[in-house]
Amino acid sequence: MELLPRLAAEGLKDLLAELRIVVVNGPRQCGKTTLLQACKKFGDATFVTLDDPSHLAFALDDPRTFARRRPQPVIIDEIQRAGDPLILAIKQVVDEDWSPGQFVLSGSTRFLSVPTLSESLAGRVAFVDLWPFAVTERTGGTGGFCDQVFADPGSVTQRTSVWTRDDYIRLISHGSYPEVLRLTSPVAIRGWFRGYLDTVIFRDIQEFAHVNKVRAIPDLIALVAARAGGQLVLSHLSNSLGLDATTVRSYLAHLETVFLVASAPAWSNNFSARVTHAPKTYVTDSGLAAHLLDVDAESLLTPGHPALGGLLETFVFAELLKLSTFARRHVAVRHYRDRDRREVDFILERRDGSIIGIEVKASSTPKPEDARHLRWLRDTLGDRFRAGYVLHLGDTNLPSGDRIFFTPLSALWDHAEPGVLRPRLPGGAG
Numbered sequence: 001m002e003l004l005p006r007l008a009a010e011g012l013k014d015l016l017a018e019l020r021i022v023v024v025n026g027p028r029q030c031g032k033t034t035l036l037q038a039c040k041k042f043g044d045a046t047f048v049t050l051d052d053p054s055h056l057a058f059a060l061d062d063p064r065t066f067a068r069r070r071p072q073p074v075i076i077d078e079i080q081r082a083g084d085p086l087i088l089a090i091k092q093v094v095d096e097d098w099s100p101g102q103f104v105l106s107g108s109t110r111f112l113s114v115p116t117l118s119e120s121l122a123g124r125v126a127f128v129d130l131w132p133f134a135v136t137e138r139t140g141g142t143g144g145f146c147d148q149v150f151a152d153p154g155s156v157t158q159r160t161s162v163w164t165r166d167d168y169i170r171l172i173s174h175g176s177y178p179e180v181l182r183l184t185s186p187v188a189i190r191g192w193f194r195g196y197l198d199t200v201i202f203r204d205i206q207e208f209a210h211v212n213k214v215r216a217i218p219d220l221i222a223l224v225a226a227r228a229g230g231q232l233v234l235s236h237l238s239n240s241l242g243l244d245a246t247t248v249r250s251y252l253a254h255l256e257t258v259f260l261v262a263s264a265p266a267w268s269n270n271f272s273a274r275v276t277h278a279p280k281t282y283v284t285d286s287g288l289a290a291h292l293l294d295v296d297a298e299s300l301l302t303p304g305h306p307a308l309g310g311l312l313e314t315f316v317f318a319e320l321l322k323l324s325t326f327a328r329r330h331v332a333v334r335h336y337r338d339r340d341r342r343e344v345d346f347i348l349e350r351r352d353g354s355i356i357g358i359e360v361k362a363s364s365t366p367k368p369e370d371a372r373h374l375r376w377l378r379d380t381l382g383d384r385f386r387a388g389y390v391l392h393l394g395d396t397n398l399p400s401g402d403r404i405f406f407t408p409l410s411a412l413w414d415h416a417e418p419g420v421l422r423p424r425l426p427g428g429a430g
Contacts, residue, residue, distance in 0.1 A: 175287015
């Protein structure tokens with residue numbers, strides 16, 4: 001597979017020019033190692049991965065000497081495997097020398113979310129979240145959707161989309177992990193996902209959490225995939241898995257720590273006491289979710305397939321997470337639901353309180369009533385509501401009144417055609 005540039009690369013370079021430590025977080029196999037190796041193009045660098053047993057043994061036995069490697073930056077992949085002592089040794093190095101660009105640390109777990117570790121590096125570190133490929137990266141785009149919709153909401157509806165429903169379904173079912181994108185055989189894809197889950201759950205999670213009933217975790221993530229778009233009820237999950245609610249909650253936290261699931265927090269503006277505050281939780285890759293549900297593109301092409309709506313929402317959530325990391329200004333991805341059964345699938349919110357509402361429909365011919373909750377939100381918020389979009393699987397852009405737009409899903413990548421997608425869609429127009 002050709003080496004595609006990552007939109008995070010320039011930001012990483014800029015951070016290295018100013019800060020002593022940069023941490024690149026993200027799931028296994030999302031492209032972190034390739035991105036880190038590209039850092040060597042910025043100048044002399046030392047690259048080590050703690051997946052190498054000899055490097056790991058050195059880091060565990062003598063973290064202080066390990067942290068003083070040269071030349072800098074010292075790029076350490078899978079640093080979570082060496083734990084607290086190496087982090088503290090790195091802290092000592094950068095406290096002795098305030099020069100920027102000393103370390104790039106990569107982890108497949110959010111290990112620095114542990115308060116003692118994150119506090120020990122406070123003021124010395126910046127974080128970069130790297131996910132599997134966004135579609136805009138595969139089309140050579142700029143990833144500017146989040147900036148564009150706040151600055152000029154109508155601009156993302158100006159181009160015609162040539163994507164078909166079949167193209168979208170192939171895109172969604174394949175997912176976005178770099179290694180999977182080069183695979184075409186369903187047998188190979190299933191084998192890759194099976195091995196991937198085994199590594200992350202039975203090695204990575206066990207390594208930091210020492211879970212007693214680790215074999216329940218694959219069943220738990222499959223339940224998350226099956227309930228995409230809904231709010232997870234711990235008691236229901238507990239009954240399904242035969243575990244108590246406290247254990248289920250901790251297992252969900254472990255899955256978030258290794259980036260296999262993520263949540264959209266509830267959005268609330270205190271204008272209604274009837275808002276529900278539970279987050280919505282998703283598998284972070286639609287291809288992985290499809291694997292967990294045992295569906296593929298051919299089965300999803302069947303009209304009315306019951307899994308398509310949830311997988312589409314999973315895909316959009318993952319794309320919005322990625323696009324939010326490319327935005328020039330901070331954007332939070334949330335959702336809205338209240339006890340009067342009003343729901344907006346996703347809310348993009350800036351720190352100034354301005355918002356974008358997004359509804360997701362698995363139809364090629366959305367209906368005016370699909371925007372009813374966006375209209376309610378617009379009328380409730382007034383000028384704070386920048387725009388609302390109904391993303392659908394058709395090819396038509398339609399305005400629907402003041403600041404409401406019906407637009408094809410390809411608006412997320414500026415409607416770039418399937419033909420420019422790299423790698424190409426398996427079996428599709430790309």
